[in-house]
Amino acid sequence: MTSNTEGSIHSDNQAPHQPVMPTVNKVTSEDIKASLKAGFSDFLARPLMSGFFGLFYAVFGILFVWALVWLGKIWMIIPAVVAFPLVAPFAAAGLYEMSRRMQKDESFGWSEILTVIANQRKREMGWMAFVTLFIFWVWAYQVRLWLAIILRDASFSDFSGFLNTVFFTPEGWTFLLVGSCAGAFLSAVLFTVTVVAMPLLLDRETNFVSAMLTSIQVVKENPVVMLTWAAIISITMLLSLVPAFLGLIFTLPILGHTTWHLYQRAVVPAEA
Template identity: 30%
Template sequence: MTAGVYSKARVIQEDPGQVVKRWLVAGWRDLRANPGFSLGYGMALVLGGWALIWLLSASGTGWMLLPLLAGGVLIGPVATVGLYAVARGRREVASKGQIALVGAILMVFALTWIRAATVLFAIVYGLRPFAGFIETLQLLLSTQAGWVLMIAGSLTGGLFAALGFAVSAFSVPMLVDREIDGFSAMGLSFNAATHNFRLCVWWGAAITFLTALGILTGLLGLAIVFPLLGYATWHAYADLFHGDA
């Protein structure tokens, strides 16, 4: 362990909008400095997303697309490890095994959320055959039961997302940077998120907005959004724990 490895994050008192902008600008600078690697990383995510959509459609489980996308946000930080290493300026990763541990914990979060979404759907609509993604989306938007399901699902998913964000937002880049155990890293990340609550709400909103834009382009926009957010997340961690974005 290195000296000061368990040091807590600083509390940033600046305007949260300006801080988030600073992180995104730094992320964009990294993306422009590494265009081939960054876009290749992003396209790998896009191709994986398209493959997942095809598999869901082919298996008749397209209704799982929305909860899977939400679950993907939970485990997204682990997929950006390579981007953190590039932004850090050194390709080696300090705590590889601990990253796998955190990834497994986040996967449990995601699977639990998907199971919760399945149970909510069954409670509202019963054990009925899946009519297709478009038909189910229309059902959700045009019926009272559908609105109830979306509200309940959003509240439930929001709880999972908030907790997942708090423990992973800064723990994964920390594990790339430091020799530290995964549980300590998650605890420090949670501490940083709670002590910079307004800032992290802004940061979470920016991530959600940009990710939604990427999804609305048929996932293609994620080829840029994914590396941009990955690099920006590294700078968010560096700003909070090193005082250098």
């Protein structure tokens, strides 16, 4: 005899729904070239709006450096400038949204783009911001640690004195070597967990852990191509900082739009 409760027991014991992990693609250097071309086209399509994000990021960088000088934290200027690109993926969220809408031929204005982060409050973009800022904090802390250990908390009266100590003394060379290795490791970690995570969170209903795992999988499946893309980002961003951060007005938007198109190539689209 069949139990009347069999069906209800089965449904009650069903496992909770788990988010489906996105499938990743193999990408090549041609995908980077195509994404750069598409990113540049997006920038030219809406140069004023795109440039606004670059200008905002540049002004923030200038004010940040000025604040360090005002607070007497001269030793933090070089580490802060080097680590500044770490927060670029989060700053480019509006650019991802612009590219997403242009790709779908959707109309949009300033309000839709400038409020994209606020509109993510019910999703998990905020957790990715926390991950980014946490790694930035770890970077700043380890610089302070190596400064105390290697340079023995030397007192720097001005920026030129700091530069002279760092670039023209054996202790300074050791500080640069150790700090660069630690910074490269942290940058690699952040790049690996965010390279497609933020566009993915903007594009789909998923959690930030799944987004980071997908990003890690993309890097794992395409190590050489992703390393090339990381090098392009790093070199471009650092060169953009030289003219008083103003190069970011152009480079940040182009890299941001490009990141969206590379994400589209690296992650299989969700089924409708």
